[in-house]
Amino acid sequence: MSFRPIFEAHNWDDVKASIYAKTAADVERALAAPRRTLEDFKALISPAAVPYLEQMARLSQQLTRKRFGNTVQLYVPLYLSNECQNICTYCGFSLDNKIRRRTLSSVEILQEAQVLKAWGYEHVLLVTGEANQTVGVDYLEKALHTLRPHFAHLSMEVQPLDEEEYERLIPAGLNTVLVYQETYHQQDYKKHHPKGKKSNFHYRLDTPDRLGRAGIHKMGLGVLFGLEDWRTDSFYTALHLDYLERTYWQTKYSLSFPRLRPAEGLLQPKVEMSDRELVQLICAYRLLNEEVELSISTRETPTFRDNIIRLGITSISAGSKTNPGGYAVAPESLEQFEISDERTPKEIAGMIRRQGYEPVWKDWDTALAPAPI
Amino acid sequence: MKTQPLIIAGRTFTSRLFTGTGKFSSAALMEEALLASGSELVTVALKRVDVSDTNDDILRHLGHPQFHLLPNTSGVRTAKEAVFAAQLAREALETNWLKLEIHPDPKYLLPDPVETLKAAEELVKLGFVVLPYIHADPVLCKRLEEVGVAAVMPLGSPIGSNKGLLTRDFLEIIIGQSKVPVVVDAGIGAPSHAAAAMEMGADAVLVNTAIAVAGQPVHMAQAFQMAVEAGRMAYEARLAVPVAHAEASSPLTAFLD
Numbered sequence: 248m249s250f251r252p253i254f255e256a257h258n259w260d261d262v263k264a265s266i267y268a269k270t271a272a273d274v275e276r277a278l279a280a281p282r283r284t285l286e287d288f289k290a291l292i293s294p295a296a297v298p299y300l301e302q303m304a305r306l307s308q309q310l311t312r313k314r315f316g317n318t319v320q321l322y323v324p325l326y327l328s329n330e331c332q333n334i335c336t337y338c339g340f341s342l343d344n345k346i347r348r349r350t351l352s353s354v355e356i357l358q359e360a361q362v363l364k365a366w367g368y369e370h371v372l373l374v375t376g377e378a379n380q381t382v383g384v385d386y387l388e389k390a391l392h393t394l395r396p397h398f399a400h401l402s403m404e405v406q407p408l409d410e411e412e413y414e415r416l417i418p419a420g421l422n423t424v425l426v427y428q429e430t431y432h433q434q435d436y437k438k439h440h441p442k443g444k445k446s447n448f449h450y451r452l453d454t455p456d457r458l459g460r461a462g463i464h465k466m467g468l469g470v471l472f473g474l475e476d477w478r479t480d481s482f483y484t485a486l487h488l489d490y491l492e493r494t495y496w497q498t499k500y501s502l503s504f505p506r507l508r509p510a511e512g513l514l515q516p517k518v519e520m521s522d523r524e525l526v527q528l529i530c531a532y533r534l535l536n537e538e539v540e541l542s543i544s545t546r547e548t549p550t551f552r553d554n555i556i557r558l559g560i561t562s563i564s565a566g567s568k569t570n571p572g573g574y575a576v577a578p579e580s581l582e583q584f585e586i587s588d589e590r591t592p593k594e595i596a597g598m599i600r601r602q603g604y605e606p607v608w609k610d611w612d613t614a615l616a617p618a619p620i
Numbered sequence: 621m622k623t624q625p626l627i628i629a630g631r632t633f634t635s636r637l638f639t640g641t642g643k644f645s646s647a648a649l650m651e652e653a654l655l656a657s658g659s660e661l662v663t664v665a666l667k668r669v670d671v672s673d674t675n676d677d678i679l680r681h682l683g684h685p686q687f688h689l690l691p692n693t694s695g696v697r698t699a700k701e702a703v704f705a706a707q708l709a710r711e712a713l714e715t716n717w718l719k720l721e722i723h724p725d726p727k728y729l730l731p732d733p734v735e736t737l738k739a740a741e742e743l744v745k746l747g748f749v750v751l752p753y754i755h756a757d758p759v760l761c762k763r764l765e766e767v768g769v770a771a772v773m774p775l776g777s778p779i780g781s782n783k784g785l786l787t788r789d790f791l792e793i794i795i796g797q798s799k800v801p802v803v804v805d806a807g808i809g810a811p812s813h814a815a816a817a818m819e820m821g822a823d824a825v826l827v828n829t830a831i832a833v834a835g836q837p838v839h840m841a842q843a844f845q846m847a848v849e850a851g852r853m854a855y856e857a858r859l860a861v862p863v864a865h866a867e868a869s870s871p872l873t874a875f876l877d
């Protein structure tokens with residue numbers, strides 16, 4: 248059992264055409280429906296929904312408050328390594344970029360961790376490139392062991408792993424895995440990932456199934472906006488999420504919305520996604536799914552982030568550095584992409600409070616996860 | 621417009637009205653009503669039929685090619701008894717389909733979730749196509765799905781109560797997240813209840829008492845047939861829904877201008 252047969256039953260061009268064919272009547276029906284279907288979602292992300300944006304935002308705000316209350320979770324990325332054996336046309340860590348590579352040692356990881364702890368963080372997202380020799384599963388396991396005693400919730404955004412590898416990392420303290428498909432457009436996926444393990448589209452597509460079978464507590468999905476038509480890609484994400492929720496029903500899910508940002512050696516985005524479109528998408532996901540966590544990173548501008556937390560977002564990062572050692576060890580090394588919101592975690596927490604929300608630093612406890620070994 | 625057929629365990633049904641065979645005043649009237657209903661899946665209580673008698677009154681009246689028999693285990697109180705009854709039914713009625721019913725409580729006939737899950741797991745392993753009768757419990761439905769049942773049959777309200785969809789909120793969750801067909805069973809007392817279940821997106825309904833004890837069971841069977849079809853057609857055609865006006869406050873999207 249996997250998502251693949253469902254994926255293969257959908258043709259990219261047909262999906263795209265059906266989204267763009269949605270009418271105002273479809274949008275109105277979707278807005279009024281007590282429970283929304285994937286067809287309703289198509290209407291909500293279609294160009295026909297643009298005039299309904301304010302109405303979508305109000306509904307999205309209501310639904311988010313109903314489920315999550317007036318709270319916003321805070322998390323922070325911790326880049327462990329910028330070594331990478333892949334070529335990705337949009338990433339500063341890509342193998343063909345001549346940058347200094349470094350991978351943090353356990354001592355350095357702890358130094359970084361101290362800064363994050365001092366800021367108050369309990370939810371940390373570990374990030375690496377894909378270099379199985381240096382940052383393979385052994386390294387990741389060790390990093391989890393190193394950090395486990397210091398944080399309540401550990402997430403990971405690294406290369407896709409085998410099921411047994413996830414089974415090994417979960418008892419070592421892994422709570423959440425984020426794995427973005429980047430794009431569900433199979434042919435163009437190849438163009439953006441010409442070399443390295445990441446060019447295997449299907450291995451990546453099957454990753455959430457491997458995670459689900461391994462029993463992960465939470466997983467995050469998404470695509471990278473800028474590669475392909477964002478509406479079509481977002482529909483596939485919703486389709487994937489729908490399948491996963493039905494199948495691995497004990498797992499929690501989150502969605503992220505990375506838009507292409509400037510980075511070393513980067514290609515120009517093929518498609519630009521405006522702020523207005525991103526708001527439309529976030530609200531559409533909330534209207535489709537009341538339970539899913541929606542996350543926004545420091546890729547976005549301060550103004551955008553200040554306003555978006557009232558529209559459906561439930562978790563946000565702050566103070567982020569996207570280079571290994573960026574917090575304490577080597578603040579000047581090359582980052583994966585430029586961030587847009589440079590405010591400190593304290594400033595962000597203050598902003599959240601001013602918006603009428605409570606910043607939540609800890610929303611998990613190791614006692615609830617499988618016992619660390 | 622033709623509504624989509626329903627497929628359960630590889631078998632296709634054009635009618636989404638499933639029926640029961642209890643409580644009719646005669647087997648002949650039962651036969652007439654079930655034929656009028658258009659039903660293709662008919663549940664029969666193992667305890668009611670004499671499987672050693674090829675001329676059993678009920679079975680004799682069900683011998684039409686369109687009727688697919690669904691023996692049920694009504695009367696058993698434990699998983700162990702259910703497995704035993706299932707094996708008997710399979711042999712006697714030559715079908716591996718089974719409506720799994722375990723109710724230790726003789727008063728309200730409420731299903732036992734713990735024993736039902738246990739029995740379902742065992743019966744699936746034994747090669748049965750299991751359709752369990754259960755409370756409208758979304759988590760139990762997922763657990764049953766995982767052990768491999770072919771459909772789930774949550775109750776709308778207490779069996780025989782004719783009260784309709786008292787469990788609506790839970791049925792909505794079950795329908796929303798199920799990977800197997802959802803058959804609303806028990807409590808459906810009027811065609812409007814059946815139509816409502818179908819409009820909600822239930823895959824089928826099972827009706828017995830409401831037809832069997834109606835003043836005119838044959839007419840009532842037809843009324844249910846029409847209601848189920850209408851409800852399904854409405855679901856597939858996608859209902860218009862009342863518009864909820866969001867309260868006015870300062871615009872949330874003004875920052876985009």
Ligand code: SF4
Binds near residue numbers: 331333339
């Ligand atoms: S996106 Fe990931 S895999 Fe691709 S180059 Fe960057 S770090 Fe490597």
